[in-house]
Amino acid sequence: xxxxxxxIDLHVHTCYSSDAVTTLKEVIVYSKKRGLDGVxxxxxxxxxGARKLQNSDLIVIxxxxxxxxxxHLLALNVNTPILPNLDINETIQKIHKAGGIAxxxxxxxxxxxxxxxxxxxxxxIEVMNSSAxxxxxxxxxxxxxxxxxxxxxxxxxxxxxxPEIGTAYTIVEADPDVEEIVRAIKKKAxxxxxxxxxxxxxxxxxxxxxxxxx
Ligand SMILES: [Zn+2]
Ligand SMILES: [Zn+2]
Numbered sequence: 186x187x188x189x190x191x192x193i194d195l196h197v198h199t200c201y202s203s204d205a206v207t208t209l210k211e212v213i214v215y216s217k218k219r220g221l222d223g224v225x226x227x228x229x230x231x232x233x234g235a236r237k238l239q240n241s242d243l244i245v246i247x248x249x250x251x252x253x254x255x256x257h258l259l260a261l262n263v264n265t266p267i268l269p270n271l272d273i274n275e276t277i278q279k280i281h282k283a284g285g286i287a288x289x290x291x292x293x294x295x296x297x298x299x300x301x302x303x304x305x306x307x308x309x310i311e312v313m314n315s316s317a318x319x320x321x322x323x324x325x326x327x328x329x330x331x332x333x334x335x336x337x338x339x340x341x342x343x344x345x346x347x348p349e350i351g352t353a354y355t356i357v358e359a360d361p362d363v364e365e366i367v368r369a370i371k372k373k374a375x376x377x378x379x380x381x382x383x384x385x386x387x388x389x390x391x392x393x394x395x396x397x398x399x
Contacts, residue, residue: 188358188359188360188369188374189222189358189359189360189361190356190357190358191222191223191244191356191357191358191359191361191366192220192221192222192223192351192354192355192356192378193221193222193223193224193225193244193246193354193355193356193357193366194216194219194221194223194224194225194340194341194342194344194350194351194353194354194355195224195225195227195246195248195259195261195288195311195339195340195341195354195355196225196227196250196259196290196311196314196341196342196343196344196353197212197224197225197226197227197341197342197343197344197350198226198227198228198229198250198343198344198345199212199226199228199234199238200234201228201231201233201234202228202229202231202234202250202345203229204229204345204394205228205344205345205346205394206345206346206347206390206393206394206397207344207345207346207347207350208347209234209237209238211347212224212226212238212347212350213238213240213242213243214347215347215348215350215351216243216350216351217242217243218351219350219351219354220351221243221350221351221354222243222244222361223243223244223245223246223361223366224243224244224245224246224350225245225246225247225248225259225261225341226238226245226246226247226248227248227249227250227259227260227261227290227341228249228250229249229250229252230249230250230251230252230266230269231249231266232247232249232263232264232265232266235247235248235249236264244361244362244363244366245363246261246262246363246366246367247262247263247264247363248260248261248262248263248285249263249266249267250290251267251269251276251280252269252270253269253270253271253272253273253276254270254271254272254273255272255273255303255305256273256290256292257290257291258273258276258277258280258287258288258289258290259287259288259289259290259311259341260276260280260283260285260286260287260288261285261286261288261367261370262284262285262286262363262364262367263280263283263284263285264283264284265283267279267280267283273303273305274305274306277305277306277307278306285367286308286309286367286370286371287305287306287307287308287309288307288308288309288310288311288339288370289305289307289309289310289311289330290311290314290343291311291314291316291317291323291327291343292310292311292327292330293323293326293327293330294314294317294323304334307334307336308336308337308370308371309331309336309337309338309339309370309371309375310327310330310331310334310336310337310338310339311327311339311340311341312324312327312328312330312331312338312339312340312377313327313339313340313341313353313377313378313379314327314340314341314342314343314353315341315342315343315344315349315352315353315379315380315381315382316342316343316344316345316349316382317343317381318381319381320380320381321381337370337371337372337373337374337375338373338375338376338377339355339370339375339377340353340354340355340377340378340379341353341354341355342354342379342382344382345390345394346386346389346390346393346394348386348389348390349382349386349387349390352379352380352381352382352383353377353378353379353380354378354379355370355375355376355377355378356375356376356377356378357369357370357374357375358374358375359374
């Protein structure tokens with residue numbers, strides 16, 4: 186089988202995150218609509234959504250966005266829950282034990298509970314995050330960070346609302362298989378592609394999220 190250039194949004198939340206409104210069905214519908222080959226489901230500190238989302242047309246990488254004492258960390262290709270609120274390197278060790286890879290989420294985004302710019306044993310750096318404002322400044326800073334550590338670069342929408350899915354994605358040169366994709370990411374066979382979430386969509390998403398909370 187020849188390797189393909191797969192388009193994968195490596196940072197997607199579902200309604201299993203308390204701050205997101207996307208249903209599992211919407212993940213599939215919008216991923217197809219945006220021409221993606223796959224998504225990583227990375228809900229905050231839970232695998233519940235990722236476990237339930239299985240679809241034959243879409244590659245689904247089970248993941249978690251883990252809250253560590255040093256900010257957010259994406260665990261990709263994990264099938265067991267990983268405890269939040271631990272030190273970042275301790276968390277990375279647990280991810281590796283679980284067979285996954287650790288990606289620094291929005292590492293330079295200082296206004297969120299971001300991964301600090303602290304050097305840790307990351308496998309890759311998320312250099313594009315469509316939720317970050319201003320997008321181009323953070324993309325520049327994240328790329329600089331990744332280059333300094335000479336680590337692979339990934340991109341994801343950080344979608345919390347279905348129409349945001351695919352605003353950024355990673356082109357991964359790999360066979361369409363989760364293990365192969367993760368291996369390719371580690372080998373730097375990635376190209377981050379993306380843009381910021383348009384304001385019109387961002388505001389609609391915020392309104393829906395507020396409605397859900399009240
Ligand atoms: Zn985050
Ligand atoms: Zn996120």
